[in-house]
Amino acid sequence: MIFYTESMVHVAITRCHWSRPLLRIFCLLSTILLSFGQAVCASAKDTDTLRVETKVFADRKDVPIARSLTLFSSKVAWDFLDAATLDKKSPDSKSANSESFDGEIILHDPTRERVLLIDPLRKVKTSVDTIQIERLRISLSKWARTSDDKLICWAGGPHFDNSVHESVNTIELVGPRAQYRIEVTDAPTQKIADQYRQFADTAILLRALLHPGGIPPFPRLELNKRIASEIKLPTSVTLQIDPGGSLITSGLSSVMQRHLHSTHRIHPGLRADDLQRIADAEACMAIAEEVSLAAYTETETK
Numbered sequence: 633m634i635f636y637t638e639s640m641v642h643v644a645i646t647r648c649h650w651s652r653p654l655l656r657i658f659c660l661l662s663t664i665l666l667s668f669g670q671a672v673c674a675s676a677k678d679t680d681t682l683r684v685e686t687k688v689f690a691d692r693k694d695v696p697i698a699r700s701l702t703l704f705s706s707k708v709a710w711d712f713l714d715a716a717t718l719d720k721k722s723p724d725s726k727s728a729n730s731e732s733f734d735g736e737i738i739l740h741d742p743t744r745e746r747v748l749l750i751d752p753l754r755k756v757k758t759s760v761d762t763i764q765i766e767r768l769r770i771s772l773s774k775w776a777r778t779s780d781d782k783l784i785c786w787a788g789g790p791h792f793d794n795s796v797h798e799s800v801n802t803i804e805l806v807g808p809r810a811q812y813r814i815e816v817t818d819a820p821t822q823k824i825a826d827q828y829r830q831f832a833d834t835a836i837l838l839r840a841l842l843h844p845g846g847i848p849p850f851p852r853l854e855l856n857k858r859i860a861s862e863i864k865l866p867t868s869v870t871l872q873i874d875p876g877g878s879l880i881t882s883g884l885s886s887v888m889q890r891h892l893h894s895t896h897r898i899h900p901g902l903r904a905d906d907l908q909r910i911a912d913a914e915a916c917m918a919i920a921e922e923v924s925l926a927a928y929t930e931t932e933t934k
Contacts, residue, residue, distance in 0.1 A: 681705050682824055683906060684865075685897040691890050701733045702831070703906050704824070709740040709831045710910055737913050738838070740831050747838055749928060750917050757920040758928035765837045769849075772840060776848040782808040783873075789850035796858070803858060805851050809874035814855055816864035820900040829860035842929065847873070869894045 682704040687696040701712045712733035739748040745762040776788025786795075786807045797804045805812040819825035833856055836849040859866060871892045 680707075680821075680823065680827075681900070681902045682820070682828065683899040683902055684828075687895050689893045689895075692893070699733070701909075703902060703910060704827060704831070705902060705907075705910060707743055707827075709827070710913055711738040711740065711831075711835070712909065712913070713738070733909075737916065738835075739913070739917070740834055742830055742834075747834060748917065750913070750920055751928070752916050752920075755916075755920050756923050756928060757917060758923050758925050760838065760841065760925060762834075765834060765841065768841050769837055772848050773850065776850070783810055784848065786810075787848040787851050789848075789854065792851060792854045796854075798858075801864075803855060805855055807851065810847065810851070811870075811872045812851055812855060813870045813872075814859065814866050815868045816859055816862075817867050817898065819860075819863050819865045822863050824900070825860045825863045825865065828865055829856045832856045832866075847871075865896070865898055867896050867898065869896075 682702075684702040684704075686700045686702065688698040689695075690697050699714045701714075703710045703712075713735040714733040734752065737750040737752060739750065741748065742762075747760045747765070748757060749760070750757045773788050773790075776784050779785045779788070787810070792805060792807075795805050795807055797806070801816050803812075803814045803816065819828070833853055836852050840846075840849050873890060873892075
């Protein structure tokens with residue numbers, strides 16, 4: 633028994649002697665694999681990001697009347713605006729080519745069911761909750777469907793199926809005196825397509841709230857729904873309007889009576905300067921004074 637016991641101790645010691653370097657190697661490999669797993673997780677998180685540069689053109693001109701940069705990250709969308717009138721821009725101007733996007737900042741935060749508007753220059757902010765936007769949607773729909781204007785009544789929805797024509801990467805919606813044409817591309821994921829649709833829906837309803845006039849938003853909401861269901865994203869949107877009729881004009885809505893075209897450059901990821909832009913926006917949001925929507929829009933027009 634002593635022999636066997638000593639042999640067992642010897643074997644145990646020998647195994648312990650060899651197991652120590654093996655244990656170190658195992659720990660090292662585990663660390664590498666864990667780090668690799670974290671890198672994979674980080675890459676997976678990166679698939680939830682999106683960068684969209686938008687330019688808006690009117691009357692078939694080459695100089696944009698408005699530009700924006702939209703960054704999707706961490707379940708929110710940051711919309712950085714850089715809008716200016718046509719008479720203040722030329723193709724060779726610095727403002728036409730720079731990437732300042734130093735205008736209004738709009739934070740779309742569906743988790744908190746709100747949209748936050750931030751004016752960095754005046755250091756004020758205001759919020760619009762989803763209940764306000766939903767009430768606007770309902771009231772706009774009721775108003776449009778009872779309108780004597782055929783275009784307004786048609787745009788009130790909800791039946792657009794017979795007006796939609798689809799081909800490869802193109803969707804058209806034709807109504808009385810109006811035609812929408814949207815070119816699309818594949819979205820990275822269904823999740824991104826759905827998130828973009830939610831952002832686009834809220835953005836167009838918010839515009840209707842802040843800048844009343846023009847065509848009711850329901851044709852675009854229908855197109856957004858179809859695009860997301862096909863796991864697509866829009867790369868360009870064109871709206872042509874016959875100027876006959878009784879459209880109300882206000883701000884940007886006035887150009888919708890003629891020809892409005894937007895382009896969207898999409899990249900499935902954020903750059904280092906995008907992350908810095910978001911950090912700067914968060915800092916700006918933190919110090920901005922909270923005001924009512926009425927006070928915010930009054931200040932905006934001064």
